[in-house]
Amino acid sequence: MKAMVQNKRFLSEKLCTLTLTGDEGITSASPGQFVMVKVNEAFDPFLRRPLGIMEVDGNTFTLLFEIVGRGTKMLAQKNVGEELDVLGPLGKGFSLFPSFGILVAGGRGIVPLYFLASTLARTGIPFVFLLGIRSREELPLLDFLEKFSPVFWSCEEEVPGGFCGDVVALLQQYLSSVSLPVGTRVYACGPEGMVRALCRVEMLRGIPVEVSLESLMGCGFGVCLSCGVEKKDGKGYYHVCKDGPVFLLSEVGL
Amino acid sequence: MKAMVQNKRFLSEKLCTLTLTGDEGITSASPGQFVMVKVNEAFDPFLRRPLGIMEVDGNTFTLLFEIVGRGTKMLAQKNVGEELDVLGPLGKGFSLFPSFGILVAGGRGIVPLYFLASTLARTGIPFVFLLGIRSREELPLLDFLEKFSPVFWSCEEEVPGGFCGDVVALLQQYLSSVSLPVGTRVYACGPEGMVRALCRVEMLRGIPVEVSLESLMGCGFGVCLSCGVEKKDGKGYYHVCKDGPVFLLSEVGL
Amino acid sequence: MNLAVSLGKMKLSNPVILASGTCGYGKELVSYLDLNQVGALTIKSLSITPWKGNPPPRVRETCGGMMNSIGLENKGVHRFLEEDLPFLETLTTRVFVGIWGKTIKEYVAVAQELEKARRIDAIEVNVSCPNVEKGGATFLEDEETLRRLVAEVRSVTGKFLIVKVGPQVRDWGKVVSIFEKEKVEAISVTNSFPALSVDVEKMDFFFHLKFAGLSGPAIKPLALKMVYELLCVTALPVIGMGGIATASDALEFLLLGARAIGLGSYTLVNPSSALQVLKGLEEYLTRKQIDDINSIIGKVR
Amino acid sequence: MNLAVSLGKMKLSNPVILASGTCGYGKELVSYLDLNQVGALTIKSLSITPWKGNPPPRVRETCGGMMNSIGLENKGVHRFLEEDLPFLETLTTRVFVGIWGKTIKEYVAVAQELEKARRIDAIEVNVSCPNVEKGGATFLEDEETLRRLVAEVRSVTGKFLIVKVGPQVRDWGKVVSIFEKEKVEAISVTNSFPALSVDVEKMDFFFHLKFAGLSGPAIKPLALKMVYELLCVTALPVIGMGGIATASDALEFLLLGARAIGLGSYTLVNPSSALQVLKGLEEYLTRKQIDDINSIIGKVR
């Protein structure tokens, strides 16, 4: 679909949100799904960029991305009124009916979890939101969480009001301070290091952890098989764009 | 240099002007010179586009181009405030001191001749401007010529006020109606067909004709030798970007 | 306007084919394009048993294209027949199926399995994969093995037989005479180009196997040269591919004499691009006032 | 930080070289970059008499690159010595000069002329051009002629001797053993890739000679593979090139083991890109806390 930029905002030098108006197709998006965005009309950059969906309101949807390379840099240069070519929503999202949700986001991993939190809030399902950021530059991400509660956050540099450390340490602190209802699920999205660290958290034994993964993608809709992520049993690959991007932490080999 | 779009205007669906602010370098541009424009920051399109300089005012300069392919299409999508990467001024321009000038432009060939006309007007050298257009869609080009006189124009479709036919026929009509002072020069720019037709105009015998040529260009500044145009004597090639784009019609083999 | 073309006895409603490995097993594309509108689709090359392919990373964007190291991952011919054939049976378009093996025997086994499925119109033998019995060079690089491979597949299948070649070919003349002699019915050219990429941040090869296949618009001028040279030495119908993204790209191949064209990498970027290419072909013919696409095929020689 | 590298006995202040045919005769670039800042510049391949080159069109943009059919136009070695050498004598950087001929004799004659010019640091023998005595195949394709060519040029020049090769090489092992035996001192790889393009509007080949050379970022992954494979069979220093536009591109070649890199097509787009590449190399080394560029050369094998 063609999607027109309605609004652009820089949260920091490296973090940008774009609000776009697309077509009917996007209305059905669910938390954890993503879109594939063509950043210009040329053949370079050649491939689309996968970006999580943060918010949907009718035909309008919001992306939040970190400027990490050429494609995201070009995306951040788009102006209001310009059109982007977008495929989606794609992939399988989070399960939506836990009795209680623990949402663990690292940095830009906030994107699908913000969408999930909004959905849980709307359906009245209780949850806690834990956000980890690397540096004070990412503090503006916290603003998104104002409407949710409880929210805890950590930062790897010392910042007043935040837990000093990474979000997995924050999660451990949180877990050791509460007793969880039956049917609790953990939902996580963040950098590879964070996801790996989650695997080692003893207190999560027995609690299903759904994690949204990133991988290099050729297509985003299942034809190219570029997006392999190993199955836990070593017997082949899941494909992040079709089987995921959300997986049970227990089923993937990281 | 980086040049920022100050103004963009569509004269018709296919004709667009961009006014840009660059640096000191452009101040010295003379009529017939051109710039090499990178239409985006990606590697596709790979090469720069050669475009004539239409007007210079301090660091500010104006381009007028026809949308013919991908590059010019992308250029026409630039918005005010966006930056373009531009090399120039490049090439050798027109000679500036005729006793009388006959300026013959076909379509977008108006670009260097408008610049020349402005310069001649400033130095008080008399000239006549002949413009040929293909269809009524190009009529807005005439507006540029309001400040000059005399101006004659032709159009290949019948339009009130214009000579019906091509600009070479118009030129012939003009030539047969006047007697030219010694030191008259003809200056021409237009499609290949027009330039070829000029070679066959008997009445131009003995009058120097300077013509601004187009050619495919790899670099625009003389290193790649892509822009060969045959010498009249068949002994090798001139290079449009260094030896031209302005040539004496008598020295090139077309 | 006539867009129908023929590859020897194989008739296609139009020359636009979805290339192997870039249209999955077909189904994945249904929300992006009506598969019955393309001339044919080519199922990802199948092996006799499921094959897990290469470890990630499997793809890298390059300038004007991409590199892939999928490693021929596929569900195997049996699961394909079970899970995907029923869907393909609902289509009216041509269905080509790619096959590959680590040994000649494996190729033959896949071809035999497919023989039973009447819905499958053609077998495309991908010979650009490593021959494990010959130390990993591709089947294309050893002419005697190539001849045996083609002959043995031919002997077990009555289906229309296509061989898909890549830039590893050393001598077109020899390869073509093998194909002609062994009754290959069409040649697909080209597969991706072996290439290399370095991860400068990690200071390592980007792909585990070092080499990966380069495809996409970047290779188009090289693919065109291959098609041209191939058509200088054979009268077998050629399916041209390599970097096609637009109708103009497709026309370059058709004008050189390819009787059909394959869309590969660009389908990943624009899953409905086959339809845009088709539309562009029609517009071109209209503009040029040509009413049969066959009259432009091979016009540039 | 040390950026100086050496190609055998040839020392360069840094590994960034301007490739032949894309920096003219040197002078053309002075308003865009300080030539003394690059490791070396390579003058466009010269022939013994002026050569007019191919008829236009001579260039076509492709996706991520370009094709050229300049046809080796140059002013000939004599005019070069007269018109350009004086300027080059004012420079402190290394000056390499490309040479070519239609016959071995012509190559030798050019080398002899250049021998007198002390300012010239190296001769780069472009062997990817048609050998008119052998029906137009390149000198690279016939190993015996290649050996004679290299030996004869070697016998008349005491200058540092580089041979520039292209993708026509059939067997790296053989070519390299010729170079090693005949005392070639470095290898430039790669020249542009023979390729084809069709003008669909005119329904004709785009270039008069049909084929033209593909260069630019599009070919980088192919050039990297060539450099890697070449370095598997030789210890001769290699100047890597093919599609380099950024410092990251240059690093890919250096990490694979190229001791210097050439900037070709991209100089046409950004005439000062050599300086940007140099700056990027410095930034990379700073970021990686490496103080000698030599310690990354060949790190990825």
Ligand SMILES: Cc1cc2nc3c(=O)[nH]c(=O)nc-3n(C[C@H](O)[C@H](O)[C@H](O)COP(=O)(O)OP(=O)(O)OC[C@H]3O[C@@H](n4cnc5c(N)ncnc54)[C@H](O)[C@@H]3O)c2cc1C
């Ligand atoms: C399902 C999914 C959802 C994502 N959601 C978000 C999001 O909401 N916000 C956000 O900031 N980022 C998100 N990412 C990561 C985002 O796709 C990359 O940061 C982005 O593609 C980088 O593009 P680039 O051109 O700037 O970087 P470059 O490094 O220049 O890109 C080169 C190539 O690598 C790919 N690539 C590089 N990094 C990644 C990565 N981490 N994941 C996938 N492909 C990558 C690019 O797509 C491109 O093909 C998501 C990734 C996936 C797979």
Ligand SMILES: Cc1cc2nc3c(=O)[nH]c(=O)nc-3n(C[C@H](O)[C@H](O)[C@H](O)COP(=O)(O)OP(=O)(O)OC[C@H]3O[C@@H](n4cnc5c(N)ncnc54)[C@H](O)[C@@H]3O)c2cc1C
């Ligand atoms: C010295 C000079 C001055 C020019 N001044 C003007 C001007 O003032 N206004 C204007 O509208 N046009 C001018 N042109 C023509 C202009 O450069 C082309 O129309 C433009 O490059 C087309 O680019 P594209 O990407 O839209 O077309 P495409 O056809 O997609 O371009 C493909 C390639 O061909 C080249 N190309 C295509 N047509 C031409 C052409 N006629 N001349 C040179 N290169 C071409 C492009 O630069 C590009 O490399 C000038 C050309 C030259 C050489």
Ligand SMILES: Cc1cc2nc3c(=O)[nH]c(=O)nc-3n(C[C@H](O)[C@H](O)[C@H](O)COP(=O)(O)O)c2cc1C
């Ligand atoms: C991701 C990917 C997977 C591919 N898998 C196969 C395959 O399984 N079998 C095959 O014959 N070709 C395969 N190819 C090659 C394509 O079919 C095609 O020949 C090649 O990519 C060149 O065309 P293109 O430039 O249009 O992509 C694959 C290509 C890509 C990009």
Ligand SMILES: Cc1cc2nc3c(=O)[nH]c(=O)nc-3n(C[C@H](O)[C@H](O)[C@H](O)COP(=O)(O)O)c2cc1C
């Ligand atoms: C316009 C042009 C002219 C060239 N002329 C020569 C030449 O005269 N001699 C030569 O050895 N290589 C020549 N080359 C090849 C380049 O030096 C280089 O090897 C090739 O283009 C690959 O590098 P690139 O991708 O960075 O351009 C030329 C390349 C281009 C684009």
Ligand code: FES
């Ligand atoms: S990205 Fe193509 S299959 Fe997942």
Ligand code: FES
């Ligand atoms: S365009 Fe490169 S020399 Fe003229």
